[in-house]
Amino acid sequence: MRFPDTLTRLHALTKADNLGLGLVVLGLVLQAGSVAAALKLICVWLLLLLSGACVSQLIARNTRERESRP
Amino acid sequence: MMTFVNLLLAVLLLALAAWTTLARNMFAAVVGFIAYGALLALAWVQLSGIDIALTEAAIGSGLTGLLLLNAASRLHVNANAGGNTGRSRLRVPAALLSAAVSGALMLCVFALPETPPTLAPDVAANLASTEVRNPITAVLLAFRAMDTLLEAIVLLFALIGVWSLSSDPHWGGRPGLRQYSEPNGILAYTARVLPPIGIVVGAYIFWTGADYPGGKFQGATLLAAMWLLVLMAGLADAPPIRRTWLRVALVAGPLAFIAVGFLGLQTAGAFLAYPEGFVKPLIIAIELALLPSLTLVLGLLLLGAPLRGEEP
Amino acid sequence: MNAADLFGVVAALLVGIGLYGLIVNPQPLRKILSFNVIGNGVFLLFGAIAYRGAAFGLGSDPVPQALLITGLVVAFSATALAVALLLRLFEATGSDTLSSEPPAANPSAAGEQ
Amino acid sequence: MPPVPEQAVTSAGGLLLVIAVLLPFVGVLIGIALRGVHARRVALCTLPLGLAIAIAIAVTVLQSGAQLTYLLGGWAPPLGVALRADMAAVVMLVVVAVVVCGIGIYACDDFNPARESPGPRASSTFWLLLLAVWGSLNLVFVSGDLFTLYVALELLTFAGVPLVCLDGRGDTLRAALRYLLFALLGSLLYLLGAVLLYGAYGTLDIALLRAASVPEPVTWAALALATTGLLAKTALFPLHIWLPPAHAGAPAAASAVLSALVIKGSWFLLIRLWFDALPGVVTFSAAQVLGALGAIAIVVGSVVALRQARLKLLVAYSTVAQIGYLFLMFPLAFDAGSNMLVHDAALTGGILQGISHATAKASMFMAAGLISAALGHDRIADLAGVARAMPITVLTFAVAGIALMGIVPSGAYLAKKLLLESAADSGQWWWTLVLQGGAAFTAGYVVLVLVNVLRRPGGAHPVIKRVPAVSEYAALALAVCSLLLALAALGPLPAHLISNPLAAGELLATLLVLLGGVLLAQGLSLHPLFAAAPAATMPASGLLRRSAGATGVMFARIDLLARGWTVACISLLVVALLFGGLLFFGARG
Structure with missing residues (x-):
C-alpha cells in the first residue's frame, strides 16, 4: 500500500480527477464539432472540479474529526 | 478496439457484481454497487441506449446508491454479522442452482433467433406522426403511454407504502432526519452554488428529451438531487407530509396525464391518443406536468418515512 | 462475439451472481443489493436483445429501451420501499434479520402436549 | 373463449375497460391529495361506481358475445398496448368488485379515521391501499401485454405489502419484508421470462404471442421462469414463505384483501400465460407437476391448518391448501389430442373455484x-x-x-x-x-x-x-x-x-x-x-391418535423448514429448473 492513510489517498485521487479529466476533456474539445459542444465539455469539467473539491473537503474533514476522537 | 472496451467492461462489471454480493463489509458492498452502476451506464452506451445510460446513472446508480448508503449508515451494521452457522451447508446447492439458472440463460442468449425480431421498423414508420424525434420518447408517451402513466402511479404507490411505515405519533410529520451542517462549511457552500446550475441542467435534460436522449425522469432526478443537497446541508427542511400543497403537487402530474388522455378521447378518438398537429405540444405538456410530481416523489422516496413531528 | 452476445452472457452471469447473493446473504440490506444485481441482469439482457434488433437507422430497438426506463423506475421504487421497511423493522425491533419467526406462527411450539 | 388475433380494433364499449382500471387509481390520487378522513370517503364513493362499471362490462360482453378490446392511444399491438376482456376476465372483474365492496363495508367501522383505535395512519392508508389493490387487479385482468402486466403485478405487490404491516409491530414488519423480497424475486423471474419472449418473437402482446409461439428452448425457458415467478407470488407450496406470518398479524380486513384478492392477480396471470399466450408450448408432464404441487399444498396446508391453535392462523393455512386447489385445473385442461391446453370445462371449473x-x-x-x-x-x-x-x-x-x-x-x-x-x-x-x-x-x-x-x-x-x-x-x-x-x-x-x-x-x-x-x-x-373439557390437556390416547399426532408434528416441521428463506429460495430455483427440464424433455419424448 503506497498511500497509508485517507488524506494521502485523497491527495493522489485529486490529481487523477482534476488533471486527468482535464486532459481528457481537452482532447475531446479538439474533436468537438462545434463551439457549443466544446463549451459544454468545459462546463462538465468545471462542474466536476467543483464537486471533486467539495467532496474531498468533506472526506478530509470527516477523517480529521474521526481521528481526533479517542 | 470496440470489442476490447466491451470485454474490459464485461470483466469489470462481473468483478464488481461479485464484490457487491460477496464483500464482507456492508459499506464496501454499497460503494461497489455504485461503481458498478456507473460502469453499467457505460455498458448501456455501448448498447446504444443513451437514454437508458442516463436513467441508469441517475436512478439506478445515483438515487439507489444514495438510498442504500443512507440505509447502511443508519443500520450501522457490523461487518461480520452474517457469520451464522447452520446455513453454510446450503451454500453449495445455492451456488450450483444459481449457476444452473445462469447457464440456462446463456444457452438462451445463443438460442435466440438468427434474424432478430424487432419493432424498430414499426417505430421508424410511425415516428413522423408523433412529431417528436427521439424514438424512445415516442414509445414512452405515444405508443405505450399507458406504461408511463402506470410508472408514475407505481412511484406514488411506493410512496404510500413508505409513508405508511411511519410510527403513529409521527404520522403526517417531516420525513427523514433533520440535517445540520456548519452554515459556512463547504457543504452549505455547495448547496448554495450547485442548485441553480443543477436546475438549469435538469431543465435542459428534460427539454431536450423530446428530440434527443433525455427526458422527464432524468431531469426530475437531477432536480430531486438538488433538493436533497439543500436538505442535506441543512439549508431547508423537508415539508411535513400532511401539507396539502405537497400532496396536491404529488398527484397533479398523473392526474393531468389522465386528463390529457381523456381529452384525446374527444379530439382523437381514443384514450391517450393526441389530435394531429398537437402531438408534440401535448407530449411536452404531459412531461412538464409530470416533472414536479416526479421530482417530489423521487426526493420523498429517498427521504423515507416520516420520523419527526411538527417541531420546527 | 458481438456486443449483444457479450452483454447477453454478462447479463446471464449477473442474474446468477445476484441469485446466489440473495439466497446466502443473511442481512436484508445485502439481499436488497442482490435484488438490484439480478434486476440489472434482467435489464441488461433486455438491452442486449434490443441491440440485436437495430434497424432502420435506429441503433437499437426503441420499444425495449423505453420499457427498460420504466423497469428501472419500478426497480427503484421497489428498493425504496424495501429499504424503508427494513429501517422501520430495525427501529421497531433493534434487529435486522428475517429469520426469527413470531412464536405464534410456530406450529410445533404448541404441538406437543 | 380464446382471444382472436385479428381482432385488433377497439370494440364498442371498450372504453369501459380503461375506466375500470383508472377509476380506482384516480380514487387513490384524490385520496392522497385530500388525505386523512377523506380517504375513507373517497373510497366509499368509488366502490359503488367501480361495481357499476364491472357490471356494465359484464352486460356488454354477455350481450355481444365477443370479448371487449380497447387499443390504447389507437395504436394496435405489437407497437401499442391493448386491453382485452374475455369471459374469464369479466367474471374476475365482477367478483373482485363485489368482494372489494364487501370488504369496504366490513372495514367501514374498523378503519374509521375519526376513531381512536387503529389511528389515523392505519385507517387512511388502508383505504388508499384497498383502492390500489383493486385498480391493479383490474389491470391484471384486462391487460393484454406482458410488460404492462409486469407493472400491474408490481403495483399489486406495492399495494399488498403495506397491508401486512399496518399495525407496525415488529413481527408484521418482518413478515412484510419477507413478502416484499420474495415477491420482488418472483416478479423479476416473470420479467425475465417476458424479456426472453420478446427476444424470440418481438412482441409482448398475448394474442400475438399465441399465434407466433412455437415449442423451442427459449420459449420453454421463458415459460419456466415466468411460471415459477408467478407461483412465488401466488404462494403455492413450497413457495408460501410469506403467507402464514403475513396473515397472522394483519388486521382481518387486510388479511381478507391479501388472501382473497392479491394472490388471485398472479394466479390469473398464470392462467393467461398457460392458456392464452403459450398453450401449445405446455407439455403434459409440466401440467401434471403443476397439479401435483397443488395436491401437495392441499395436504400440507390442511394438516398444518388442523394443527393450529389460533383461528386466524387456521384460516391462513387453509388458504395455503385452497391455493393448491386452484392449480388442479392445469393438468385437467390438457388436451392429449392437440397436445395443448384448451379452454374447456376444467378451466371454467378452475375459475369458478377461484x-x-x-x-x-x-x-x-x-x-x-x-x-x-x-x-x-x-x-x-x-x-x-x-x-x-x-x-x-x-x-x-x-x-x-x-x-x-x-x-x-x-x-x-x-x-x-x-x-x-x-x-x-x-x-x-x-x-x-x-x-x-x-x-x-x-x-x-x-x-x-x-x-x-x-x-x-x-x-x-x-x-x-x-x-x-x-x-x-x-x-x-x-x-x-x-x-x-x-x-x-x-x-x-x-x-x-x-x-x-x-x-x-x-x-x-x-x-x-x-x-x-x-x-x-x-x-x-x-x-x-x-x-368434556376442551382446554384440559388430554393424554395421547390410542395408537391411532398418537401416530396422527406424530404426522401432524412432522408436517408442521416440513412447513417450518420450507418457510425458511434459504430453503424457500432454493425450492424456487429447483421448481424453475424442474419446469424447464420437464418442458424440454417432455416435448422431446
Missing part, C-alpha cells in the same frame, strides 16, 4: 376477525359460547365453510363437478382422489372450528366487546354470495351439473366428505373434538 374461494375466504377472514375482536383473542380451544353470543358471525363462518367444501349449491360444488367430469373424461382418475380428499380436509377444519364455537361456555360470557352489525352482515353477504354462485353460473353452464342435493348419491357424497373431515379433525387437531 371466485368461490375469493368470496368465501374473504368472509371467513372477516368472521375470524370479528370473533377475535369480540373476544380479544382467537384461541380455538377457548371459543366456547361464541355461537350464542355472535350467531351471525358463526353462521357466516359455517356458510363460508360449506361453500369452500363444495356442497350443493355452492360455487365450489359446481367447480368440483366440472373438474371431476374432466378428470373422468381425460382418464386422469388420480385427480379425483385429490379433489375429494381436499374437500374432506376442508370439512375437517370447518368442523373443528364449529364444534368449538358451539360448545357451552364453562364460565362467564366470553364476549368482551360488541362488534358492529354492519360488519357482520357484510361478511355474511359475501359468504352467501359464494354459496349461491352456482345458481348464477347456471345460465352459461349446462344444467345437468346441478343435481338434487337430497338425492341419495349426492347426500352420500356429502356425508362421506363430512365424515372424512370429522375423522381428520379428530385425529389431527391439538385437542380431541368431542371431549
Whole structure:
C-alpha cells in the first residue's frame, strides 16, 4: 500500500480527477464539432472540479474529526 | 478496439457484481454497487441506449446508491454479522442452482433467433406522426403511454407504502432526519452554488428529451438531487407530509396525464391518443406536468418515512 | 462475439451472481443489493436483445429501451420501499434479520402436549 | 373463449375497460391529495361506481358475445398496448368488485379515521391501499401485454405489502419484508421470462404471442421462469414463505384483501400465460407437476391448518391448501389430442373455484376477525359460547365453510363437478382422489372450528366487546354470495351439473366428505373434538391418535423448514429448473 492513510489517498485521487479529466476533456474539445459542444465539455469539467473539491473537503474533514476522537 | 472496451467492461462489471454480493463489509458492498452502476451506464452506451445510460446513472446508480448508503449508515451494521452457522451447508446447492439458472440463460442468449425480431421498423414508420424525434420518447408517451402513466402511479404507490411505515405519533410529520451542517462549511457552500446550475441542467435534460436522449425522469432526478443537497446541508427542511400543497403537487402530474388522455378521447378518438398537429405540444405538456410530481416523489422516496413531528 | 452476445452472457452471469447473493446473504440490506444485481441482469439482457434488433437507422430497438426506463423506475421504487421497511423493522425491533419467526406462527411450539 | 388475433380494433364499449382500471387509481390520487378522513370517503364513493362499471362490462360482453378490446392511444399491438376482456376476465372483474365492496363495508367501522383505535395512519392508508389493490387487479385482468402486466403485478405487490404491516409491530414488519423480497424475486423471474419472449418473437402482446409461439428452448425457458415467478407470488407450496406470518398479524380486513384478492392477480396471470399466450408450448408432464404441487399444498396446508391453535392462523393455512386447489385445473385442461391446453370445462371449473374461494375466504377472514375482536383473542380451544353470543358471525363462518367444501349449491360444488367430469373424461382418475380428499380436509377444519364455537361456555360470557352489525352482515353477504354462485353460473353452464342435493348419491357424497373431515379433525387437531373439557390437556390416547399426532408434528416441521428463506429460495430455483427440464424433455419424448 503506497498511500497509508485517507488524506494521502485523497491527495493522489485529486490529481487523477482534476488533471486527468482535464486532459481528457481537452482532447475531446479538439474533436468537438462545434463551439457549443466544446463549451459544454468545459462546463462538465468545471462542474466536476467543483464537486471533486467539495467532496474531498468533506472526506478530509470527516477523517480529521474521526481521528481526533479517542 | 470496440470489442476490447466491451470485454474490459464485461470483466469489470462481473468483478464488481461479485464484490457487491460477496464483500464482507456492508459499506464496501454499497460503494461497489455504485461503481458498478456507473460502469453499467457505460455498458448501456455501448448498447446504444443513451437514454437508458442516463436513467441508469441517475436512478439506478445515483438515487439507489444514495438510498442504500443512507440505509447502511443508519443500520450501522457490523461487518461480520452474517457469520451464522447452520446455513453454510446450503451454500453449495445455492451456488450450483444459481449457476444452473445462469447457464440456462446463456444457452438462451445463443438460442435466440438468427434474424432478430424487432419493432424498430414499426417505430421508424410511425415516428413522423408523433412529431417528436427521439424514438424512445415516442414509445414512452405515444405508443405505450399507458406504461408511463402506470410508472408514475407505481412511484406514488411506493410512496404510500413508505409513508405508511411511519410510527403513529409521527404520522403526517417531516420525513427523514433533520440535517445540520456548519452554515459556512463547504457543504452549505455547495448547496448554495450547485442548485441553480443543477436546475438549469435538469431543465435542459428534460427539454431536450423530446428530440434527443433525455427526458422527464432524468431531469426530475437531477432536480430531486438538488433538493436533497439543500436538505442535506441543512439549508431547508423537508415539508411535513400532511401539507396539502405537497400532496396536491404529488398527484397533479398523473392526474393531468389522465386528463390529457381523456381529452384525446374527444379530439382523437381514443384514450391517450393526441389530435394531429398537437402531438408534440401535448407530449411536452404531459412531461412538464409530470416533472414536479416526479421530482417530489423521487426526493420523498429517498427521504423515507416520516420520523419527526411538527417541531420546527 | 458481438456486443449483444457479450452483454447477453454478462447479463446471464449477473442474474446468477445476484441469485446466489440473495439466497446466502443473511442481512436484508445485502439481499436488497442482490435484488438490484439480478434486476440489472434482467435489464441488461433486455438491452442486449434490443441491440440485436437495430434497424432502420435506429441503433437499437426503441420499444425495449423505453420499457427498460420504466423497469428501472419500478426497480427503484421497489428498493425504496424495501429499504424503508427494513429501517422501520430495525427501529421497531433493534434487529435486522428475517429469520426469527413470531412464536405464534410456530406450529410445533404448541404441538406437543 | 380464446382471444382472436385479428381482432385488433377497439370494440364498442371498450372504453369501459380503461375506466375500470383508472377509476380506482384516480380514487387513490384524490385520496392522497385530500388525505386523512377523506380517504375513507373517497373510497366509499368509488366502490359503488367501480361495481357499476364491472357490471356494465359484464352486460356488454354477455350481450355481444365477443370479448371487449380497447387499443390504447389507437395504436394496435405489437407497437401499442391493448386491453382485452374475455369471459374469464369479466367474471374476475365482477367478483373482485363485489368482494372489494364487501370488504369496504366490513372495514367501514374498523378503519374509521375519526376513531381512536387503529389511528389515523392505519385507517387512511388502508383505504388508499384497498383502492390500489383493486385498480391493479383490474389491470391484471384486462391487460393484454406482458410488460404492462409486469407493472400491474408490481403495483399489486406495492399495494399488498403495506397491508401486512399496518399495525407496525415488529413481527408484521418482518413478515412484510419477507413478502416484499420474495415477491420482488418472483416478479423479476416473470420479467425475465417476458424479456426472453420478446427476444424470440418481438412482441409482448398475448394474442400475438399465441399465434407466433412455437415449442423451442427459449420459449420453454421463458415459460419456466415466468411460471415459477408467478407461483412465488401466488404462494403455492413450497413457495408460501410469506403467507402464514403475513396473515397472522394483519388486521382481518387486510388479511381478507391479501388472501382473497392479491394472490388471485398472479394466479390469473398464470392462467393467461398457460392458456392464452403459450398453450401449445405446455407439455403434459409440466401440467401434471403443476397439479401435483397443488395436491401437495392441499395436504400440507390442511394438516398444518388442523394443527393450529389460533383461528386466524387456521384460516391462513387453509388458504395455503385452497391455493393448491386452484392449480388442479392445469393438468385437467390438457388436451392429449392437440397436445395443448384448451379452454374447456376444467378451466371454467378452475375459475369458478377461484371466485368461490375469493368470496368465501374473504368472509371467513372477516368472521375470524370479528370473533377475535369480540373476544380479544382467537384461541380455538377457548371459543366456547361464541355461537350464542355472535350467531351471525358463526353462521357466516359455517356458510363460508360449506361453500369452500363444495356442497350443493355452492360455487365450489359446481367447480368440483366440472373438474371431476374432466378428470373422468381425460382418464386422469388420480385427480379425483385429490379433489375429494381436499374437500374432506376442508370439512375437517370447518368442523373443528364449529364444534368449538358451539360448545357451552364453562364460565362467564366470553364476549368482551360488541362488534358492529354492519360488519357482520357484510361478511355474511359475501359468504352467501359464494354459496349461491352456482345458481348464477347456471345460465352459461349446462344444467345437468346441478343435481338434487337430497338425492341419495349426492347426500352420500356429502356425508362421506363430512365424515372424512370429522375423522381428520379428530385425529389431527391439538385437542380431541368431542371431549368434556376442551382446554384440559388430554393424554395421547390410542395408537391411532398418537401416530396422527406424530404426522401432524412432522408436517408442521416440513412447513417450518420450507418457510425458511434459504430453503424457500432454493425450492424456487429447483421448481424453475424442474419446469424447464420437464418442458424440454417432455416435448422431446
